[in-house]
Amino acid sequence: MISQGYNQSQGDHTFFIKHSPDGKLTLLIVYVDNMIVTSDDEIEKLTLKEKLTTQFEMKELEKLKYFHRIDENWDTRPQGYLLSINHRIRCEKSPTIEKSQYQRLVGKLIYLFHIRPDIAYVISVVNQFMHDPRERNLQVVERIFQYLKMQTMKEQLWIEDPLLDIIILDDLKVKYGRLKKLFCDNNSVISIAHNSVQHNRTKRIDVDKHFIKKKLNNGLVVTTHVPTRLQILDVEAPASGYVPLIDLSDPNAKSLIREACEKWGAFQVINHGVPLNLLNEAEVEAFRLFGLPIQQKLCARRLPEGITGYGMPRIASYFPQLLWSEGFIMMRSPECQKEMKIMTERVMQLILESVGLNPEDVEWLKPKDKEGCNKTEAIYSLNSYPICPEPDRAMGLCPHTDTSLVTVVYQSNCTGLQFLRDGIGWIPVQPIPGALVVNLGDLMHIFSNGLFKNVVHRAVVNNTQHRISFAYVYGPPSDVKISSPLSDNDHPPLYSPITWKEYTKLKSIxxxxxxxxxxxxxx
Structure with a gap:
């Protein structure tokens, strides 16, 4: 444009002006993929159009009628004011309310929006009515509070708000060494990013085009539309880091288990005594069961307040993310339950002995019936993680801790289970043929008076392999209050006694x- 005799505005680099020798004026403004031309020099205007057509693929859209969300109208009628003199701005027929109540509520919201940027705009609006609030304004404020109550999950490890995610991940000392791939939640940005012309600004989108184009070229921004509610922040684990593997026949198994419980809250075991053919048969049956038509599986669907049956994982209702999994929960599986109970109580005994206790020291672990069995309880959970076409958009299980004392997991020959390790990040639990995974739950953390970790874990999905796992979730009798036998005057109890049933209800809230x-x- 400069070579054609136009001067570029210093205040706005997309605005060009040309003064003709005869005093006529031509103006051109570039707005993303639009050019607006106005002039009282018809010859210059025609010349400019022809020149631009040779340089760019252009289409004339006739006379300007709509620009920047403003209708352009020409009217020769005299108009002294933009609005009628008797028009009262924001004067609505709505009952007045107590001013102090409205000001108190909005005042609290003003302090809150510094950590909740998603409500910043609406707060700026309701703040305008502080001196003359109406009933309708109060209803809007109440809706804001309802929204905040519905969004309490954003204060968890797996919240959606990116600002809060960063703060919490920093508190957990989770390290990540490289930039994460971003998916776009705005179709307009996607459209602009695919435009080959480098624009100086975008249409009402606070994203610099040059930044987007650069990140698009190096693969950090992916122009696949993924709604914000389905995006999951994923911190990849470093290549190193292995969950402890303990041979239960090792004379040092007791000390190794204690170290793993204190540092990890989880470990894998071999030589555990559960027949491998039983585990293999259970895996085959699980694949067959989940391969049934959905109509058949729904015949055994879990009731809303029930424990057993078919359905989504029970924790699915706690999280907004899409969970790509299904499960069967059962209370009775005689052969498997018998072997898993023997193995789990063997591990429990080693855990107790590692801190100087015996099963006889714990009332609810003592044998209670003629066969020498105690009254501990367990459920058996079969989990299926089908092949997911877009694994970056879903999660098998969101990060969580179990409510149990211990959970023993068998996983098929496909990685998916991951543990969160302090200062490192997510560590994948590599499947080892014949091995079982033991992870400690919240009740074990309470029972050990905080000595043992309750490991945060999750399950990820993939686009190549159907993954199966089954878990033996072991805990005390549901009516027994759990407290720590390790507490004393020097180590006062950290938690109040609570039953498994009470704690499960508390955690659901x-x-x-x-x-x-x-x-x-x-x-």
């Missing part, structure tokens, strides 16, 4: 904050 609600104040 407060999720991974449940432990905070039973933590004692130590003076």
């Amino acid at each position: 407060h999720h991974n904050n449940a432990l905070e609600f039973i933590k004692k104040i130590i003076e």
Whole structure:
């Protein structure tokens, strides 16, 4: 444009002006993929159009009628004011309300939006009515509070708000060494990113085009539309890091288990005594079961308040992300349950002995019937993670801790289970033929008075292999209050006694904050 005799505005580099020798004026403004031309020099305007057509593929859209969300109208009638003199701005027929109540509520929201940028705009709107609030304004404020109550999950490890995610991940000392791939939640940005012309600005989108184009070229921004609610922040684990593998026949198994419980809250075991052919048969049956038509599986669907049956994982309702999994929960599987109970109580005995206790020291672990069995309880959970066409958009199981004492997991020959390790990140649990995974739950953390970790874990999905796992979830009798036998005057109890049933209900409400609600104040 400069070579054609136009001057570029210093205030707006997309605005060009040309003064003709005869005093006429031509103006051109570039707005993303639009050019607006106005002039009282018809010859210059025609010349400019022809020149631009030779340089760009262009289409004339006739006279400007709509620009920047404003209708362009020509009217020769005299108009003294933009609005009628008697038009009262924002004067609505709505009952007045108590001013102090409205100001108090909005005042609290003003402090809150500094950590909740998603409500910043609406707060700026309701704040305008502080001195003359109406009933309708109060209804809007109440809706904001309802929205905040519905979004409490954003304060968990797997929240959607990116700002809060960063803060919490930093608190957990989770390290990640490279930039993460971003998916776009705005179709307009996707359209602009595919435009080969480098624009100086975008249409009402606060994303610099040059930045987007650069990141698009190097693969950090993917122009696949993924709604924000389905995007999951995923911190990849470094290549190193292995979950402890313990041979239960090893004379040092007891000390190795204690170390793993304190540092990891999880470990794998071999030579555990559960017949391998039983595990293999159970895996085959699980694949067959999940391969049934959905109509047949729904015949055994789990009731809303039930425990057993077919359906989504019970924790699915706690999280907004899409879970790509299904499961069967059962209370009775005689052969498997018998072998898993023997193995689990063998591990429990080693855990107790590692801190100087015996099963006889724990009332609910003592034999109660003629066959020498105690009254501990367990459920058997079969989990299926089908092939997912877009694994970056879904999760098998979101990050969580179990409510149990211990959970013993058998996984098929496909990675998917991951443990969160302090200071490192997500560690994949590599499947080892014949091995079982043991992870400690919240009740074990309470029972050990905080000595043993309750490991945060999740399950990821893939686009190549159907993954199966089954878990033996082991805990005390549902009516027995769990407290720590390790507490004394020097080590006061950290948590109030609570039953498994009570804690499960508490966790269904407060999720991974449940432990905070039973933590004692130590003076």
